[in-house]
Amino acid sequence: MATVPPPLSLAQSLSRIRRHLRWPDELPLLAPPDAWVSSGAGAASADGATNAADAADVSLGSAGWQPAESILTDDATIARLVDANAKRVGARQQSPAATLLWKDYCQSLTLLPVASWFVDRRVPDMALANVSLRVATSEPLLFPALRSLRGHQLDGEQLGDGDLASGEGGTSDRTAAGGKAVPDLDVGGVSLGGDAPHVIGGAGGAGGEVTETADRYRAAVETVADEDALDRRLATTLWDEHLAVAADSFSTVASVDPVILRGLAASVAVAALPRVAALAEGADSFAAAQRIITAMGAENLIEIASLTPPGGVAEPMALRFVCCQAYRVPPARNCSTCPLLTDDGRDEVLTPYGYHWSRLPR
Numbered sequence: 029m030a031t032v033p034p035p036l037s038l039a040q041s042l043s044r045i046r047r048h049l050r051w052p053d054e055l056p057l058l059a060p061p062d063a064w065v066s067s068g069a070g071a072a073s074a075d076g077a078t079n080a081a082d083a084a085d086v087s088l089g090s091a092g093w094q095p096a097e098s099i100l101t102d103d104a105t106i107a108r109l110v111d112a113n114a115k116r117v118g119a120r121q122q123s124p125a126a127t128l129l130w131k132d133y134c135q136s137l138t139l140l141p142v143a144s145w146f147v148d149r150r151v152p153d154m155a156l157a158n159v160s161l162r163v164a165t166s167e168p169l170l171f172p173a174l175r176s177l178r179g180h181q182l183d184g185e186q187l188g189d190g191d192l193a194s195g196e197g198g199t200s201d202r203t204a205a206g207g208k209a210v211p212d213l214d215v216g217g218v219s220l221g222g223d224a225p226h227v228i229g230g231a232g233g234a235g236g237e238v239t240e241t242a243d244r245y246r247a248a249v250e251t252v253a254d255e256d257a258l259d260r261r262l263a264t265t266l267w268d269e270h271l272a273v274a275a276d277s278f279s280t281v282a283s284v285d286p287v288i289l290r291g292l293a294a295s296v297a298v299a300a301l302p303r304v305a306a307l308a309e310g311a312d313s314f315a316a317a318q319r320i321i322t323a324m325g326a327e328n329l330i331e332i333a334s335l336t337p338p339g340g341v342a343e344p345m346a347l348r349f350v351c352c353q354a355y356r357v358p359p360a361r362n363c364s365t366c367p368l369l370t371d372d373g374r375d376e377v378l379t380p381y382g383y384h385w386s387r388l389p390r
Contacts, residue, residue, distance in 0.1 A: 038179050038249055041148035042140055048307055049139070057140075059093055059160035059173035096159040096172065100274035107281045113169060117357045124353035126282030130289055131352050133170045133274075134296040138266055142300040146316050147308045150249075151262045152179040155269035176248070180261045183251040263323035267293065291329030291350035294321050295365065298330070302343040314388070317344035331387070335364075338382030345385055 036044065042057055099105050113132075114125035137154060144150040152174065162171045252258050267290070275289040297320050301313045314332060321330045328349070335345035348365050355362050362369050364377045364385075378385055 035181075035185050036148050036150070038144070038150045038152060038181065039177050041144045041150045042152060042177075045140060045143045045147065045304060045307065048304060049143075055162075055171055056173050058177070059162075059175055093160050093162050093173070096156045096161050096270070099161050099163065099170070100156065100270075101277060103277050103280050106274075106277040109163075109169060110278075110282055112165065116167070116169070119357045121356065122282040123284055124356040126278050126284055127288065127292065127352045128354060128357065129169065130275075130278055130284075131292050131296060132168055134271065134293045135299075136168050136170065137172050137270065138293070138297045139300045139303070141262065141266060142297045142320065143304040143307075145258065145262045146301055146311060146313070147304050149185075149255075149258060150179060150181050151258060151265060152177070154265045156273055157269075159270065178248040178250075179265075180250050180252050180258065182255070182258060183253055185251075259319050259323040262320070263325070266297065267324050287329065288350040290324065291326055291348055292352055294324040294326035295330055295346035295348050297324065298332070298344055298346040305343065314344050317346065321346070334386050334388060335378075336384045 046057060099109075110122055110126045110129055113119070113129040114122065117125065117128055119125035119128070137159075141152050141154050144152060153176075154172070154174075158175045158178065159172045160175060162173065163169065164171070252261055271289070271293050272286075275286045278284055278289060279286050298317045301316055301320075305311070305313055314334075317332045321327055321332070330349065331347040333345045333347050334342045336342045346365055347367070349367050351367055352363065355366070355368065362373070362377065364374060364383075369377065374385060
């Protein structure tokens with residue numbers, strides 16, 4: 029009988045997933061050490077707290093790092109980012125520029141935690157207080173990295189002996205992700221590549237990489253009683269402790285209903301599942317998709333359907349009842365999951381690329 033390997037630690041899980049996704053080294057798992065100190069207003073205090081009301085002015089050209097709280101809770105900063113995204117995507121109105129920026133950010137934020145939850149039953153802490161953001165002029169405009177490795181797992185699990193500090197996890201894979209073009213699927217647009225487990229961003233995010241001491245890679249993990257509690261923890265760390273706060277600023281700046289932002293966040297979270305299905309042998313991605321939208325309070329905003337890629341197997345597809353407004357920017361096309369599409373219209377988007385979709389039995 030084959031020996032079942034012990035579960036991975038949180039650090040091992042995140043590192044393995046990053047390598048599988050070919051995550052670029054310039055987008056680190058952990059923020060650089062000085063990411064929590066700003067030279068302007070909104071500087072972090074000695075204990076890491078930030079006065080969001082005095083948020084630092086964000087330099088969009090610096091590709092530097094700032095505390096997530098100082099960016100995502102400041103309406104003026106969000107307005108500048110929305111304007112920058114409008115220029116990037118060719119939007120003439122704030123609303124589509126904001127919803128598309130939101131969807132891009134939700135992908136960057138949710139991909140790793142959803143993947144770790146699905147594959148290894150680990151949930152990293154993605155609360156605003158534990159996240160720093162890299163701000164840049166190129167895609168992604170906002171990219172999150174963790175302040176520290178901490179999170180949750182099921183009670184009673186015994187972990188393996190390795191951790192990132194021991195060097196387990198292999199070396200960096202810098203090969204760019206391959207594959208042919210796909211239609212406008214609602215799976216997000218950020219290309220993510222390889223990762224060396226010990227490497228974090230250079231000082232200030234200005235390039236260069238440094239190796240930190242082992243302590244920062246040993247995760248502080250708390251336990252929860254059961255699967256339902258772990259589902260709730262995933263939703264809490266993504267929505268209640270992070271995205272719900274950011275949604276208030278996006279809603280204020282661009283007059284976007286927070287319900288729309290919740291639906292987009294949940295749909296992007298579901299879209300993470302097929303990207304790591306190869307690591308989750310035997311796991312039911314359709315059941316996982318339903319658990320995500322239920323935990324995130326999006327049952328009335330999303331219908332889970334089935335999408336089969338060419339030569340592949342069926343995977344969950346989040347049909348949204350809310351719109352990201354991608355059709356309002358060049359090249360004025362609807363996402364394959366757009367609520368404005370009829371079933372025949374969805375066929376017209378997907379079939380030419382060899383994709384097939386269907387609704388699930390009710």
